[in-house]
Amino acid sequence: MENSALTVRFAAADEAAACNDLHNRLYQEERTIEQWRWEFVSTIFQHPQIPFSVVDDGGTIVGTQAFIPIRMINRDGVFWTAKSEETLLDPAYRGKRLLGQMYDCLFEYAAEHGLRYVWGFTPADKALRRVGFDIPTRTSQLIIPFYCRDLPVLLQRAGINKPAGVRDRIRLAGFKIGCVAARLASAARFARAERVTRRVSTSHALRLQVLEQPPEQSDALCRRFVSQWGGTTIFRDADYLRWRIFENPYVRPIMCAAYDGEELLGWAIYSMGDDGAGYLVDVLVVTEPNRPYTPEDVVRRLLVQAVRSIRNMGAIAIRGWHVNDHPFAELVMRVARSVGFHHVRRGQSVVVRAADPQATSMSQNFAEWYVTRIFMEGTVG
Amino acid sequence: MNPDVAYVWRQILNHVSLFFTAEARAHLEGDTVRFLSWDEAQRSTGSHLVIPIDIPASVDPESPYTVPFNGTELTLWNRLPRPSTPNWEPIPCETRPLWYRHRTGTLLPAWNLYGTLFGLLTFQEELRSSQRDGHGRFLASYSPRYRRGLLEVPAFNEAVAALVDACTALDTDAEPQLRLGPALRPPAIVLSHDCDVLYGNDLWTQGVRAYRVFQPLARARAPRLGQLWWMGRNAVTPRRYYFDNLTGMVDLERSFGYRSTFYALNGTGGRFGARNGTRGLDELAAMVPDGWDLGMHYNYDTFLNRDRFQAQLDQLKHFTSKDMVSGRAHYLRFDPERSLPFLESCGIEVDESAGYSDGLGYRCGIGGCFEAYDTTARTPRAIVEVPMVIMDTTLVIQYAEVAIATVRRMLTHLQHVGGALSVIFHPGVFHNPEFPEMLGIYHRILVECRRVGARALTARDLVNALQRN
Numbered sequence: 001m002e003n004s005a006l007t008v009r010f011a012a013a014d015e016a017a018a019c020n021d022l023h024n025r026l027y028q029e030e031r032t033i034e035q036w037r038w039e040f041v042s043t044i045f046q047h048p049q050i051p052f053s054v055v056d057d058g059g060t061i062v063g064t065q066a067f068i069p070i071r072m073i074n075r076d077g078v079f080w081t082a083k084s085e086e087t088l089l090d091p092a093y094r095g096k097r098l099l100g101q102m103y104d105c106l107f108e109y110a111a112e113h114g115l116r117y118v119w120g121f122t123p124a125d126k127a128l129r130r131v132g133f134d135i136p137t138r139t140s141q142l143i144i145p146f147y148c149r150d151l152p153v154l155l156q157r158a159g160i161n162k163p164a165g166v167r168d169r170i171r172l173a174g175f176k177i178g179c180v181a182a183r184l185a186s187a188a189r190f191a192r193a194e195r196v197t198r199r200v201s202t203s204h205a206l207r208l209q210v211l212e213q214p215p216e217q218s219d220a221l222c223r224r225f226v227s228q229w230g231g232t233t234i235f236r237d238a239d240y241l242r243w244r245i246f247e248n249p250y251v252r253p254i255m256c257a258a259y260d261g262e263e264l265l266g267w268a269i270y271s272m273g274d275d276g277a278g279y280l281v282d283v284l285v286v287t288e289p290n291r292p293y294t295p296e297d298v299v300r301r302l303l304v305q306a307v308r309s310i311r312n313m314g315a316i317a318i319r320g321w322h323v324n325d326h327p328f329a330e331l332v333m334r335v336a337r338s339v340g341f342h343h344v345r346r347g348q349s350v351v352v353r354a355a356d357p358q359a360t361s362m363s364q365n366f367a368e369w370y371v372t373r374i375f376m377e378g379t380v381g
Numbered sequence: 382m383n384p385d386v387a388y389v390w391r392q393i394l395n396h397v398s399l400f401f402t403a404e405a406r407a408h409l410e411g412d413t414v415r416f417l418s419w420d421e422a423q424r425s426t427g428s429h430l431v432i433p434i435d436i437p438a439s440v441d442p443e444s445p446y447t448v449p450f451n452g453t454e455l456t457l458w459n460r461l462p463r464p465s466t467p468n469w470e471p472i473p474c475e476t477r478p479l480w481y482r483h484r485t486g487t488l489l490p491a492w493n494l495y496g497t498l499f500g501l502l503t504f505q506e507e508l509r510s511s512q513r514d515g516h517g518r519f520l521a522s523y524s525p526r527y528r529r530g531l532l533e534v535p536a537f538n539e540a541v542a543a544l545v546d547a548c549t550a551l552d553t554d555a556e557p558q559l560r561l562g563p564a565l566r567p568p569a570i571v572l573s574h575d576c577d578v579l580y581g582n583d584l585w586t587q588g589v590r591a592y593r594v595f596q597p598l599a600r601a602r603a604p605r606l607g608q609l610w611w612m613g614r615n616a617v618t619p620r621r622y623y624f625d626n627l628t629g630m631v632d633l634e635r636s637f638g639y640r641s642t643f644y645a646l647n648g649t650g651g652r653f654g655a656r657n658g659t660r661g662l663d664e665l666a667a668m669v670p671d672g673w674d675l676g677m678h679y680n681y682d683t684f685l686n687r688d689r690f691q692a693q694l695d696q697l698k699h700f701t702s703k704d705m706v707s708g709r710a711h712y713l714r715f716d717p718e719r720s721l722p723f724l725e726s727c728g729i730e731v732d733e734s735a736g737y738s739d740g741l742g743y744r745c746g747i748g749g750c751f752e753a754y755d756t757t758a759r760t761p762r763a764i765v766e767v768p769m770v771i772m773d774t775t776l777v778i779q780y781a782e783v784a785i786a787t788v789r790r791m792l793t794h795l796q797h798v799g800g801a802l803s804v805i806f807h808p809g810v811f812h813n814p815e816f817p818e819m820l821g822i823y824h825r826i827l828v829e830c831r832r833v834g835a836r837a838l839t840a841r842d843l844v845n846a847l848q849r850n
């Protein structure tokens with residue numbers, strides 16, 4: 001194989017199928033062109049050239065790397081960033097530093113188009129460190145198991161679902177016992193939380209509503225969120241929510257909003273993945289002082305609703321993310337525990353890099369982000 | 382036109398409107414298609430599709446065969462001979478013909494299209510059989526198609542798909558391509574839920590569980606003590622896995638962009654009756670979101686009984702404050718001759734009862750809907766039937782580990798010929814650890830529907846779409 005035949009370039013508009021094929025071939029999936037377009041051809045960041053680079057070997061696409069432009073917000077305002085996605089090289093082409101070349105085009109693009117940071121989640125730490133990403137932390141999980149019998153399926157990647165020897169069997173048994181214990185503890189705490197919410201919700205005007213379309217107030221809510229809680233997070237305005245949630249071609253997550261009268265206080269977004277597990281996609285709440293309820297009350301009410309709905313949909317578990325110690329993330333974690341979630345330190349590496357090569361380390365900056373599963377691709381919601 | 386023929390043609394056009402594009406319908410609407418006697422048909426020439434109407438169709442399918450078509454296979458029976466006049470060639474081949482094509486372009490179906498479809502839409506198989514089960518039902522296993530493995534063939538849909546292709550070809554002076562291309566719209570899925578039990582702690586449900594505890598003793602086996610667990614659990618939390626499942630199903634359907642119909646059961650109590658009485662009806666009505674439909678699950682004892690039917694209907698309207706124009710019979714009690722006229726006279730506009738209780742199948746050979754036929758007045762009735770094709774536990778009992786593969790096969794077939802698949806799922810088995818074999822089945826069915834790009838329509842949506850025509 002001659003390296004000279006390889007070109008690294010941007011994907012052309014009519015190459016959707018070829019780019020998608022590489023993914024489907026290497027992951028043995030059936031992702032549709034429609035799903036590919038939804039993910040990579042942004043309707044919000046409108047630019048004739050999408051930030052999608054490929055390795056072309058004499059007309060065949062053998063490598064892909066995409067940036068998905070996403071707006072974020074902090075106290076200084078709204079700005080563009082990009083999510084790194086579709087990091088993929090045909091095995092025959094690995095180890096040639098091609099990934100670095102694909103990123104080079106993209107970072108140039110990012111600098112040109114004002115995409116301030118690039119971030120993502122990956123198991124391929126080493127390859128991404130090599131192209132200049134920081135790995136400030138790892139994601140961790142908030143979990144409530146509903147069915148212990150089926151849970152090992154979810155841990156397939158942990159490799160203990162098909163016991164090979166005595167040790168594996170012991171691990172699996174231990175895991176199942178732990179799971180039953182966790183389930184019982186969750187059930188007890190959830191029952192208590194349900195009682196608490198019933199008390200709180202009858203005492204004031206808090207109202208939950210499942211939405212059929214994104215709330216126009218979400219833009220203002222995000223602004224109030226960062227001004228109250230600080231940090232940086234995805235700017236979830238109506239356009240973003242329409243794309244990420246309501247027009248999601250995989251699973252359309254359920255968006256349950258909390259209102260005080262007509263005022264939007266926040267939401268929980270949750271879904272049932274094709275894998276049979278439920279996912280807590282997002283929680284965002286802002287309350288004004290001097291209200292008869294605290295943000296904890298609203299978050300609890302939303303989480304109870306999310307758990308109940310996911311359980312009634314027949315999920316084997318509900319899983320959410322806890323990523324760092326943003327004050328609101330800490331609040332959600334506290335309330336989540338009281339509703340029955342367990343915190344499990346198992347997850348992926350967070351990678352982040354500033355588009356400007358002169359910028360200093362991003363680790364400090366990332367500690368202030370508020371991250372939920374809405375930062376993910378959305379294939380399970 | 383002969384009224385019987387006009388009726389079948391009207392159902393064909395309705396079906397085309399629902400599952401094909403407007404252009405496809407336009408190809409059928411001209412005077413391309415002609416219904417003629419066998420003699421006239423044989424003597425036809427020119428760009429027409431001629432369908433013989435005077436050949437009696439046996440309800441016992443004669444020598445079925447398949448023809449490749451649009452990425453799937455059409456299954457035909459009641460084959461017609463090649464016309465005795467010269468210049469007719471079979472398409473695609475002599476052994477498995479779909480059409481006979483005259484040198485001048487005329488197309489003649491190679492099977493008894495009209496007779497077969499008329500027989501299926503008017504329940505001829507059942508009218509000519511006196512076999513009924515203990516509940517008075519005609520079972521899948523009584524059907525002559527069952528013995529030949531043809532119950533999963535949507536014969537009506539397949540015939541219409543072939544017609545659309547043929548008429549398109551005639552309009553462009555070409556041979557049938559045996560392909561549909563963009564004329565076909567994505568298949569539809571008609572989801573519904575019979576709300577037989579909303580609380581798991583009623584006397585009948587608990588009684589049946591208690592019986593199951595001791596039943597094995599009669600055969601000198603150990604009692605099934607596990608049943609005590611379900612009894613205790615539902616005594617404490619009666620809504621779990623019953624009423625709670627209703628909201629679970631709505632949320633799940635919502636995540637696919639789908640909708641469904643809930644059929645509410647009330648009226649006389651008893652083992653075969655409304656086990657929860659009127660309990661929960663108001664809450665059920667309040668739970669059904671906009672876009673979903675609420676209909677009537679006709680109680681067991683309302684079968685062809687006007688007074689009881691009316692009493693149930695009045696009670697249901699009282700508790701739910703909704704009009705009730707769609708329905709399905711509890712236990713699928715359905716009489717092929719009297720049920721539809723009876724229901725029509727009771728104000729029901731669309732019924733989903735014509736499905737089998739013991740197996741999968743297109744009871745009327747159609748995946749979609751059709752107007753009932755008044756065989757005396759020889760006119761279409763105002764009531765529309767949406768035959769139920771797949772029932773939850775029946776699917777799993779019949780197909781066990783290949784249940785989902787079967788659903789996929791049927792959906793994929795409809796994706797290639799057009800039509801709708803009506804699926805019923807009871808809340809009590811949607812997600813209930815008491816029935817572990819059913820866990821996750823509904824979810825996986827919805828995943829399959831999404832895979833073929835199916836859209837969800839309720840029975841009522843289908844009727845509304847027909848009325849707009």
Ligand SMILES: CC(C)(COP(=O)(O)OP(=O)(O)OC[C@H]1O[C@@H](n2cnc3c(N)ncnc32)[C@H](O)[C@@H]1OP(=O)(O)O)[C@@H](O)C(=O)NCCC(=O)NCCS
Nearest residue numbers: 087088089094095096097098099122123124125126127130
């Ligand atoms: C990630 C990927 C594009 C890297 O391409 P590459 O040309 O091999 O990159 P480099 O040569 O710069 O670095 C490869 C190093 O990363 C490691 N690595 C690559 N993929 C990895 C993965 N999925 N998990 C852990 N480590 C990984 C390799 O082991 C190698 O380490 P080594 O140098 O010690 O042997 C390629 O390996 C790939 O397509 N992997 C599968 C897809 C994937 O996991 N994508 C990340 C999800 S977003």
Ligand SMILES: [Zn+2]
Nearest residue numbers: 575577711712
């Ligand atoms: Zn019933």
